Amino acid sequence: MKIMVVGGGGREHAIIKALKKSPKAEKIYALPGNGGIAADAECVAIGAKDIDKIVEFAKSNAIDFAVVAPDDPLVLGAVDALEEIGIPCFGPRKNAAIIEGSKVFSKNLMKKYNIPTAEYEVFESSEDALKYVESCKIPVVIKADGLALGKGVIIAMTREEAVDAVKSIMLEKAFGESGSKIVVEEFLTGPEVSVLSFTDGNVVIPMISSMDHKRAGDNDTGLNTGGMGTVAPNPYYTDAIAAECMEKIFIHTMNAMNAEGRTFKGCLYFGLMLTPDGPKVIEYNCRFGDPETQVVLPLLETDLLEIMIATSKGELKEDLVKFGNKHACCVITASKGYPQKYESGFEITLPQGTDADFYVAGAKLEGGKLLSAGGRVLGTTAIADTLEEAIEKAYTATKQIKLENGYYRNDIGQRARLALKK
Numbered sequence: 221m222k223i224m225v226v227g228g229g230g231r232e233h234a235i236i237k238a239l240k241k242s243p244k245a246e247k248i249y250a251l252p253g254n255g256g257i258a259a260d261a262e263c264v265a266i267g268a269k270d271i272d273k274i275v276e277f278a279k280s281n282a283i284d285f286a287v288v289a290p291d292d293p294l295v296l297g298a299v300d301a302l303e304e305i306g307i308p309c310f311g312p313r314k315n316a317a318i319i320e321g322s323k324v325f326s327k328n329l330m331k332k333y334n335i336p337t338a339e340y341e342v343f344e345s346s347e348d349a350l351k352y353v354e355s356c357k358i359p360v361v362i363k364a365d366g367l368a369l370g371k372g373v374i375i376a377m378t379r380e381e382a383v384d385a386v387k388s389i390m391l392e393k394a395f396g397e398s399g400s401k402i403v404v405e406e407f408l409t410g411p412e413v414s415v416l417s418f419t420d421g422n423v424v425i426p427m428i429s430s431m432d433h434k435r436a437g438d439n440d441t442g443l444n445t446g447g448m449g450t451v452a453p454n455p456y457y458t459d460a461i462a463a464e465c466m467e468k469i470f471i472h473t474m475n476a477m478n479a480e481g482r483t484f485k486g487c488l489y490f491g492l493m494l495t496p497d498g499p500k501v502i503e504y505n506c507r508f509g510d511p512e513t514q515v516v517l518p519l520l521e522t523d524l525l526e527i528m529i530a531t532s533k534g535e536l537k538e539d540l541v542k543f544g545n546k547h548a549c550c551v552i553t554a555s556k557g558y559p560q561k562y563e564s565g566f567e568i569t570l571p572q573g574t575d576a577d578f579y580v581a582g583a584k585l586e587g588g589k590l591l592s593a594g595g596r597v598l599g600t601t602a603i604a605d606t607l608e609e610a611i612e613k614a615y616t617a618t619k620q621i622k623l624e625n626g627y628y629r630n631d632i633g634q635r636a637r638l639a640l641k642k
């Protein structure tokens with residue numbers, strides 16, 4: 221089969237490496253891919269949001285199956301456009317991708333169908349929002365309605381910060397038009413768990429759980445990033461909690477989307493917080509997480525392409541999805557300065573013969589050299605029988621990467637390791 225993967229980050233590299241293992245995968249294209257992905261797929265210089273060109277490419281290259289990985293093209297309707305010309309796809313249509321594309325939609329969905337989440341109010345006028353935060357409980361969480369590159373969430377620890385957040389999102393439009401509506405919600409506490417699932421609208425099959433590390437610095441200090449590392453499984457996510465989430469969250473969400481006439485097919489990502497009152501949904505994503513995918517898919521023992529095809533046909537079955545009993549750790553190497561201003565164009569030399577896999581995110585090939593070209597440059601994933609060993613192997617390989625301007629967190633997996641010891 222000729223397969224096309226839309227996207228060009230570490231997540232897409234992990235998806236492509238997993239797809240390559242399928243005996244059915246003859247040729248894989250990445251649109252646009254990146255300098256590192258080029259080792260595993262043919263990269264085509266078409267941007268992930270350029271839907272017309274994506275459709276044109278699929279048609280003229282007789283693509284048999286497409287995987288649309290990032291949020292933007294999904295929310296823009298890439299799957300609808302590809303399906304319209306008869307190309308089967310993995311990923312939700314536009315009317316289902318709204319579960320990530322609009323936080324107002326997802327909060328209202330959860331309220332309507334009794335899915336546990338933080339209490340909230342929606343505001344379309346900055347005056348009403350400002351009045352509300354003058355007297356609401358603090359801390360409070362303020363979220364821009366639309367996609368904001370994972371940055372549209374402000375946790376206000378003081379009333380002053382809450383007022384500033386409303387002003388910056390609604391008046392100064394810090395996240396553009398995605399901030400014309402906001403959700404103001406209750407501040408929750410507890411360990412966070414990412415659960416990616418495959419769903420075709422008939423069944424929902426959770427993948428192995430994972431833990432992201434969102435802050436830039438060790439011990440969860442510094443600014444929020446797209447994710448600086450991950451481990452899987454997440455030790456806080458016990459079998460009992462998994463059963464509770466299945467019953468109260470996953471199945472309800474699938475059924476709710478069906479009832480709304482918005483059947484979700486693809487990877488539905490549940491961002492959960494395990495609060496003292498039970499698990500609650502912090503966010504939904506309409507796609508694989510990054511860098512969660514870089515620890516989840518390497519633990520998948522069955523054929524990803526088979527799963528994706530079955531999902532698109534509405535024929536997903538439990539026995540297609542099997543995960544091993546191992547642990548994975550992914551350490552992201554980023555450009556110094558990320559998530560703020562950083563320089564790129566530095567040569568990346570990957571070590572040979574390590575016991576780890578590299579998933580390249582921000583890199584380009586120039587004159588046969590791999591150069592950094594983004595904030596998050598690459599992830600190093602190791603797998604082992606224990607979490608401790610997976611962490612050690614991932615760091616041993618990460619330390620051997622040569623990248624002048626790189627940095628990484630030193631404590632990926634440490635919180636999970638301590639939780640396992642309890």
Ligand code: AMP
Pocket residue numbers: 338361370371372373375405406407408409412434491502503
């Ligand atoms: P999101 O972009 O929705 O994943 O939010 C980014 C991060 O903000 C989450 O991973 C949480 O750490 C935090 N967060 C979001 N909503 C809440 C909430 N209601 N209470 C506490 N923390 C939150």
Ligand code: GLY
Pocket residue numbers: 370432446447505508509510511512
């Ligand atoms: N790692 C969080 C996300 O992909 O949204």
